[in-house]
Amino acid sequence: MIARLPGNTAPAVVFALFLLLGPTPSVASIETDLSLEPAPDGIDAGELARKAENNMRSERTYIAAKMTVESPRLSRARVVAFHSWENSPEKKSLIRIDAPAKDKGTGFLKLHPNLWMYVPRVERTVRVPPSMMLQSWMGSDFSNDDLVRESSEIEDYEHRLLGFDPGTNGNVDRPAYVVEYKPNEDAAVVWGSIVGWLDVETGAPLRQDFFDEDGERMRVMRFSDFKTIGKRHVPHLWSMTPLDKPGHSTSIEVTEIRYDADFDSDIFTTRNLKRRD
């Protein structure tokens, strides 16, 4: 026989259970995790998403960055320095690794939908096959697919406003609108949905949670260290935590970013990929 609990102890019991079990890594639905305030009327989720995307991207973008990979395997974080050129309308990009020494000169060339890789030490150019797309990129928590995936956060998704996050409950540190990105059926997207926190003031993304098709949260990406570049508010630190790999995280620290940069389209060739610069 189980003694009947007085009515008012029930919340306490639930709370105790919660403490015992800890936060569960999986959530049944996106909303249950969020205690959001309703957003003011007249806010359009699609418009918020467009603003955020335009804030982050341009037609021709140059980035120099340092990627730091942390893992329980490593006593010292792995740091990969690279710079990249992207021509977004042509869906082309080039990434050149500068460090560590072993990978210096390694190049990645995306000519949608293909990904090419050049390994200077063995002088081989390799097309990364589809079966390798979900493998780790340069030992990070990003996959090759993350590099190649060419989806527009505007065209490939339906947007729905979930609410307003005052930025005081630990999700993000600034007031933000929370928008759910649901991929269109024909979009080549591996995620079931993405929930984005978009800064109320600047429109820049503060955080993105990626869910798989079963609604399980797979990664959390946080944007911070904002700097103003022209009219843009650009995060210079992107930190990604894969929730299925405890103790792992990858962050990208942008050292230089140039929007509407001036470079030729002919740098996106396999011939140029082999140049070591």
Add this chain to the structure above:
Amino acid sequence: MNIETRLAWRNVWRNPRRTALSVAATVFALVLVIFSISMADGSHEKMIEDAVRLSSGHVAVSGKGYRHSMTLEQFVPWDGRVEAAIEKADSVRAWAPRISSFALVSLGDRSHGSMVIGVDPEREAGVTKFVSRVNEGRFVDQNPGPGVREVVLGRKLAERLGAAIGDEILLYGVAYSLETAYELFEVVGTMALPDPRLERNLTIVHLDVASEFYVYEDRITEVAILADSAGNAAALRTELESVFAGPLGDELELQDYEEMMPGLVQLILIDDAGMYIMLAILVVVVGFGILNTILMAILERTRELGVILALGLKPIALFRMVYLESMMLAGVGLAIGLLIALPPLAWLNGMEFPLGGDLAQATEIFGMEPVLTFKLIPSNPIFSTLTIVVVALLAALYPALKASRAHPVDALRSL
């Protein structure tokens, strides 16, 4: 011999031709059942054997969570403790350490993702058939010199890459240290494997080379273990579980082939189900044959049975007599059937006959070698014989009841 037995025996042979036919049907059914089951047992054992000798043995030891993630993250500490524990288990036939991971394999402008397995060639030869499956060139050398990096490719993978013996291929992956791992390897051989998926996805290097390539130090991803006999896989698992009990065991997980290859287990179940349905139909038909024989024998002897009853034989004795007839009929058939079926099966036991043509192709789809094998397990003839005995008992029920319930006066009047 009492009177009932003698009467029954005489009655069985009163119509020798009919009895012979009925006996023949029983013999035929028994031989067919025993042969079918032994063929199925043989092919299933062969399927399991082939499958475990192309994968991770009967039982695999790996780091906790490895089967789920299949990455280098989960490992077996290879510092001698696991080795010593496995050596303690009695039902181990052979074991082989492995380092498996996924990597890009590339030659010229062609590239594919492939499972790359680092093996100890001598140990591996005891567990899997990779070494003997080399169809061109040779297997990787047991003692690779410093800086020697040899690779053996699945035949289809080599074809897809356009790789020939002597070519230098690039392997590119991510090491345990999260550094990029890439080196050129010399193709020294290709393997012809019965499973096309394996032929497309298998790259083998030396364990030490893999360890260096993946910067894996004193770790391996799994130990593949073969039980001393196919039927002993479960016993091996239990034994290993006790051997690994303790702090070391907490870091490890054990998986038997049934867990690693649920598809194979299901395939065998479906195959068995189909066979048993066919055999059940056959046995039921034989049952009706016995029923027919005994019933005819009763009907044509109605007058005689009337006389016996009139002379004072108890109906229960008559019931027993008819039952004895049925048992004798089945018994003679079963005895002859066992004599016909068992000696050749005992001789065929374990022999392999190559299959040809479409049948060979069909078996290869399931990753099996195209051979026919027979396996005689004692439970097979025992089970088959008992089944037919039960069917004969059921078949005799109606004629026996009919005979024992006959009214002497009616019976005498008939015919």
